[in-house]
Amino acid sequence: xxxxxxxxxTAKDLASDQEIRWCPGCGDYSILAQxxxxxxxxxxxxxxxxxxxxxxxxxxxxxxxxxxxxxxxxGRAPTFATGLRLARPDLQVWVVTGDGDGLSIGGNHLIHAxxxxxxxxxxxxxxxxxxxxxxxxxxxxxxxxKTKSSPQGSIDKPLRPLSVALAAEASFVARTIDIDVQHLTxxxxxxxxxxxxxxxxxxxxxxxxxxxVFEYTTDKSVKSDNVLYLEHGKPMIYGKDRNKxxxxxxxxxxxxxxGNGVQIDDLLMHDEKADEPTLASLLxxxxxxxxxxxxxxxxxxxxxxxxxxxxxxMDDLIKARGPGDLEKLFKNDDLWVVE
Amino acid sequence: xxxxTTAPSPSASQELExxxxxxxxxxxxxxxxxxxxxxxxxxxxxxxxxxLPDFPAEIRAPAGTLAGVSGFQVxxxxxxxxxxxxxxxxxxxxxxxxxxxxxxxxxxxxxxxxNSDAFGxxxxxxxxxxxxxxxxxSLKGYRIIRVPINKLNREAVAECKLSPREADRxxxxxxxxxxYWMYERPMEPTLKWIQEKFSKNPIVLEANTRTLKAGYNxxxxxxxxxxxxxxxxxxxxxxxxxxxTGNEAIVMGLVAASKLSGKDMVFSGYPITPASSVLEGLxxxxxxxxxxxxxxxxxxxxxxxxGASFGGAIGVTGTSGPGICLKSEAIGLAVMTELxxxxxxxxxxxxxxxxxTKTEQADLLQAMYGRNGECPxxxxxxxxxxxxxxxxxxxxxxxxEFMTPIFFLSDGYIANGAEPWSIPxxxxxxxxxxxxxxxPNGNGDVKGHENGAGELGKFLPYKRNELLVRPWAIPGxxxxxxxxxxxxxEDVTGNVNYEAGNHEHMVKTRAQKIANIATTIPDLExxxxxxxxxxxxxxxxxxxxxxxxxxRMNRKGYKVGLAHLRYLxxxxxxxxxxxxxxxxxxVPELNAGQLLLLLRAKYLVDAVGLNKIQxxxxxxxxxxxxxxxxxxx
Ligand SMILES: Cc1ncc(C[n+]2csc(CCOP(=O)(O)OP(=O)(O)O)c2C)c(N)n1
Ligand code: SF4
Numbered sequence: 010x011x012x013x014x015x016x017x018x019t020a021k022d023l024a025s026d027q028e029i030r031w032c033p034g035c036g037d038y039s040i041l042a043q044x045x046x047x048x049x050x051x052x053x054x055x056x057x058x059x060x061x062x063x064x065x066x067x068x069x070x071x072x073x074x075x076x077x078x079x080x081x082x083x084g085r086a087p088t089f090a091t092g093l094r095l096a097r098p099d100l101q102v103w104v105v106t107g108d109g110d111g112l113s114i115g116g117n118h119l120i121h122a123x124x125x126x127x128x129x130x131x132x133x134x135x136x137x138x139x140x141x142x143x144x145x146x147x148x149x150x151x152x153x154x155k156t157k158s159s160p161q162g163s164i165d166k167p168l169r170p171l172s173v174a175l176a177a178e179a180s181f182v183a184r185t186i187d188i189d190v191q192h193l194t195x196x197x198x199x200x201x202x203x204x205x206x207x208x209x210x211x212x213x214x215x216x217x218x219x220x221x222v223f224e225y226t227t228d229k230s231v232k233s234d235n236v237l238y239l240e241h242g243k244p245m246i247y248g249k250d251r252n253k254x255x256x257x258x259x260x261x262x263x264x265x266x267x268g269n270g271v272q273i274d275d276l277l278m279h280d281e282k283a284d285e286p287t288l289a290s291l292l293x294x295x296x297x298x299x300x301x302x303x304x305x306x307x308x309x310x311x312x313x314x315x316x317x318x319x320x321x322x323m324d325d326l327i328k329a330r331g332p333g334d335l336e337k338l339f340k341n342d343d344l345w346v347v348e
Numbered sequence: 349x350x351x352x353t354t355a356p357s358p359s360a361s362q363e364l365e366x367x368x369x370x371x372x373x374x375x376x377x378x379x380x381x382x383x384x385x386x387x388x389x390x391x392x393x394x395x396x397x398x399x400l401p402d403f404p405a406e407i408r409a410p411a412g413t414l415a416g417v418s419g420f421q422v423x424x425x426x427x428x429x430x431x432x433x434x435x436x437x438x439x440x441x442x443x444x445x446x447x448x449x450x451x452x453x454x455x456x457x458x459x460x461x462x463n464s465d466a467f468g469x470x471x472x473x474x475x476x477x478x479x480x481x482x483x484x485x486s487l488k489g490y491r492i493i494r495v496p497i498n499k500l501n502r503e504a505v506a507e508c509k510l511s512p513r514e515a516d517r518x519x520x521x522x523x524x525x526x527x528y529w530m531y532e533r534p535m536e537p538t539l540k541w542i543q544e545k546f547s548k549n550p551i552v553l554e555a556n557t558r559t560l561k562a563g564y565n566x567x568x569x570x571x572x573x574x575x576x577x578x579x580x581x582x583x584x585x586x587x588x589x590x591x592x593t594g595n596e597a598i599v600m601g602l603v604a605a606s607k608l609s610g611k612d613m614v615f616s617g618y619p620i621t622p623a624s625s626v627l628e629g630l631x632x633x634x635x636x637x638x639x640x641x642x643x644x645x646x647x648x649x650x651x652x653x654x655g656a657s658f659g660g661a662i663g664v665t666g667t668s669g670p671g672i673c674l675k676s677e678a679i680g681l682a683v684m685t686e687l688x689x690x691x692x693x694x695x696x697x698x699x700x701x702x703x704x705t706k707t708e709q710a711d712l713l714q715a716m717y718g719r720n721g722e723c724p725x726x727x728x729x730x731x732x733x734x735x736x737x738x739x740x741x742x743x744x745x746x747x748x749e750f751m752t753p754i755f756f757l758s759d760g761y762i763a764n765g766a767e768p769w770s771i772p773x774x775x776x777x778x779x780x781x782x783x784x785x786x787x788p789n790g791n792g793d794v795k796g797h798e799n800g801a802g803e804l805g806k807f808l809p810y811k812r813n814e815l816l817v818r819p820w821a822i823p824g825x826x827x828x829x830x831x832x833x834x835x836x837x838e839d840v841t842g843n844v845n846y847e848a849g850n851h852e853h854m855v856k857t858r859a860q861k862i863a864n865i866a867t868t869i870p871d872l873e874x875x876x877x878x879x880x881x882x883x884x885x886x887x888x889x890x891x892x893x894x895x896x897x898x899x900r901m902n903r904k905g906y907k908v909g910l911a912h913l914r915y916l917x918x919x920x921x922x923x924x925x926x927x928x929x930x931x932x933x934x935v936p937e938l939n940a941g942q943l944l945l946l947l948r949a950k951y952l953v954d955a956v957g958l959n960k961i962q963x964x965x966x967x968x969x970x971x972x973x974x975x976x977x978x979x980x981x
Contacts, residue, residue: 019398025831027831027843027844054826055826055828055829056823056824056825056827056828056829057824059823060831061655064834068645071831071833072831072833074520074828074831075830076829077823077824077830077831078830078831078832078833079655079656079658079685079832079833080523080832080833080834080835081651081681081830081833082677082678082680082834085647085648085651085678088643088647088648088649088650088651088652088655088858089651089652089654089655089658090655091616091641091648091651091652091655092616092641092651092652092653092655092656092657092658092659093655093656093658093659093823093887095639095641095652095653095655095656095661095663096612096614096616096639096655096656096657096659096660096663097659097660097661097822097823098822099824100659100823100824117644117645117648118644118647118648118651119645121644121648193504204363308675318684319639322634322636323635323637323639326634327634327635328637330635331635332635332636332637332638333603333607333633333635333636335603335604335607335636335774336774338600338603338636339600339771339772339774340588340590340648340771342591342592343388343391343392343537343590343591344588344589344590344771345392345393345394345396345588345589345590346582346587346588346589347581347586347587347589347910348586
């Protein structure tokens with residue numbers, strides 16, 4: 010991480026004077042705390058940071074940060090963030106969204122912001138439920154989830170946020186967990202350092218309407234068998250005893266026990282910089298209990314951002330033909346003079 | 349004049365004050381192009397001009413069918429004109445379908461130029477003619493000029509070695525050449541255009557040049573045309589002129605506003621007829637620092653524009669009626685967060701997809717009320733293509749001076765229609781002074797506000813000036829960090845606040861802020877009689893027909909005035925007073941009575957509507973007839 014050349018920020022500097030209104034025990038608290046911590050080291054002054062959100066519990070986030078903030082409308086935060094970045098490439102723009110906000114009503118905007126590679130950092134707080142509207146199933150709820158709007162169990166196939174982001178050509182894609190504080194902080198810092206659109210899915214516990222959905226990834230007794238921590242250039246090993254790994258079998262991934270003829274060399278190596286997101290896509294589709302769910306950076310590649318491309322077109326044109334001249338613009342057609 | 353007493357020689361020339369001509373043909377026949385070229389030539393001749401393009405919603409309906417007819421009407425004159433003309437003096441019909449759909453607009457005794465080669469049985473069948481109108485006597489009342497355009501055109505381009513299909517594509521220029529001769533138009537502008545357009549394709553360049561000249565020569569040498577006509581230059585205000593359409597004027601106005609205010613501009617739109625050419629035009633303005641984005645839909649487009657405004661740029665979005673529906677929620681957010689935003693609505697026939705290529709003025713109430721909650725926005729409307737330039741400038745001024753979304757209600761007729769535009773003197777354009785705070789505005793008054801909001805050194809995003817406008821503090825400014833959003837605000841601090849009394853206070857404050865715009869706009873002027881028997885009140889693109897009708901009524905001695913509203917919300921301060929000066933009030937609109945409803949509700953005036961909902965502009969005669977009827981009763 011680049012050290013800040015500025016007067017160092019503390020997490021306290023980043024706390025706003027607004028009262029926080031999330032339910033006690035909500036995973037959002039932890040994310041807020043790690044965000045404040047992460048931002049103390051990214052080298053961006055507070056006034057240059059902007060948090061843009063949609064609507065949902067998680068989207069209250071901007072009010073709690075002593076930065077610039079814009080709490081917008083349901084699902085559309087990526088569009089406001091895109092306009093902000095186009096106007097002001099000097100600002101660091103974070104988008105906070107929920108699984109309903111980002112993938113249901115705003116699915117369209119999310120994929121388009123990612124494909125354009127707008128330099129925004131999208132944090133999708135996934136609690137597999139609609140919190141603010143009090144507990145309806147969401148586009149990430151598992152099949153059969155019983156909620157007030159799915160009393161017999163949900164029958165809509167869930168979306169996998171990471172797969173969506175990869176399909177949308179996102180240049181940075183990661184997953185982390187609300188109470189895995191170290192990992193969360195690191196992931197936020199990596200997103201901050203990424204140039205281009207970064208997408209982070211955060212497993213977030215909704216204490217009230219979906220308590221414990223991600224317990225299998227946080228409960229110490231089972232977590233290591235259910236979560237694969239990805240590291241660039243390292244083999245995909247997991248398990249309490251580090252005795253399991255992920256191997257390619259045909260066009261699918263499989264979990265294998267190491268030993269009994271299976272060598273570490275047989276396992277997949279993680280390459281977050283691969284040009285094609287083929288393997289990353291497969292990783293994004295690993296679901297418990299058949300396979301561990303991966304956490305970490307699935308993809309991190311560089312390509313020009315929308316803002317850069319827009320600026321370059323402008324600069325090239327101005328270089329070739331000079332800056333725009335109003336007088337000439339007005340007269341760029343056949344003229345006639347009336348005396 | 350010719351000295352012969354028998355049939356006039358081909359060179360006989362007659363002077364006319366003004367002429368309305370329509371080119372009509374299949375949508376593949378190049379009628380829009382022919383009409384545009386004719387318009388340019390007339391403008392350069394020094395005539396006043398007004399045009400009305402009319403094209404089908406289908407890009408290419410089957411050739412020769414009634415659904416595929418495309419027309420372009422030009423009114424050119426030696427006097428000041430404001431409309432594309434009520435009735436046609438001349439109709440050029442390239443096929444039976446064009447004849448059938450357009451003949452009703454040709455004046456009795458009018459000139460009808462037909463492409464006689466296109467009247468075979470299959471073409472007649474496609475146009476659902478039971479017998480050939482060229483032979484069955486049904487066109488008796490017109491001066492028919494039959495020209496075998498297909499054949500003559502093919503002969504003209506024979507040496508160019510084009511395929512028959514390619515050759516036929518030039519026939520619009522043959523027809524154009526003929527009409528150029530008929531009305532003594534100069535061919536040079538079109539020849540120059542052909543040169544530039546086809547410089548990479550010398551064969552096509554040659555073919556079009558030849559056929560244009562052949563059409564002209566055909567007129568000159570052939571006896572089918574008894575006479576040709578001259579329309580002298582118009583006496584219009586001195587200046588340098590060009591032709592401009594409404595959408596072109598919007599583009600130029602926005603560029604000028606950005607440049608003269610020294611502010612960045614971000615425009616985001618999603619293609620929709622008839623607004624697309626604004627997006628296209630601005631996309632080509634990168635050398636002026638204008639940034640554009642073709643968004644994934646209209647919701648995204650307005651989000652991008654609002655995000656840009658939050659960042660301190662001038663955010664602009666543009667669309668037509670269906671797109672406005674999608675933008676409604678975001679407009680509400682811009683009202684709540686009090687950010688500047690220009691929303692261009694090029695209206696078309698609705699509801700829903702409606703009449704995509706036809707004009708209507710039916711989004712006024714949507715602009716006024718089409719959102720949840722009490723959600724006032726400013727609304728202005730240009731009255732002609734050239735006026736789009738002035739009014740879009742005004743839109744930027746109001747949006748930034750009052751921190752509000754503003755609707756700019758144009759329509760398909762203004763957007764595509766063209767008129768002469770006197771090129772403005774840049775040094776005389778209004779200056780836009782836009783400022784952003786750089787220091788906290790807390791004044792030490794902490795009473796009544798939680799969180800010590802009024803503390804010195806605090807920034808209060810909703811502390812207002814004397815016109816109730818909040819400051820436009822932009823991200824990146826140290827010490828002014830603040831959060832805004834769609835949830836109700838506490839007065840002054842902008843903190844989230846759900847209290848009953850605060851909400852009512854804020855609703856009223858937002859409404860009063862919009863009402864305060866009236867202190868910065870000109871009074872409503874009346875044209876014609878300043879008081880008397882009848883006042884015509886209109887808005888937007890109907891101005892041309894209304895002013896022409898009122899002028900004629902005044903000439904006939906009636907005491908009739910015209911008040912044309914360019915500011916619809918708020919309306920000029922003297923509107924009520926103006927309405928009271930007349931015994932009767934007539935409100936002609938291309939909708940079922942939307943301004944009428946607003947005027948009756950707000951000013952308790954017993955106004956009467958004249959409502960046309962046909963996707964077409966008013967004819968002057970329709971307005972005159974209604975005025976006469978009202979005066980007689
Ligand atoms: C246009 C619109 N439709 C519906 C709503 C109601 N609404 C508010 S938040 C929400 C879902 C939020 O769920 P999620 O994004 O998962 O966020 P969470 O509250 O769980 O953090 C809905 C449907 C709204 N505010 N606006
Ligand atoms: S409803 Fe759930 S997501 Fe919302 S604040 Fe409460 S615990 Fe958090």
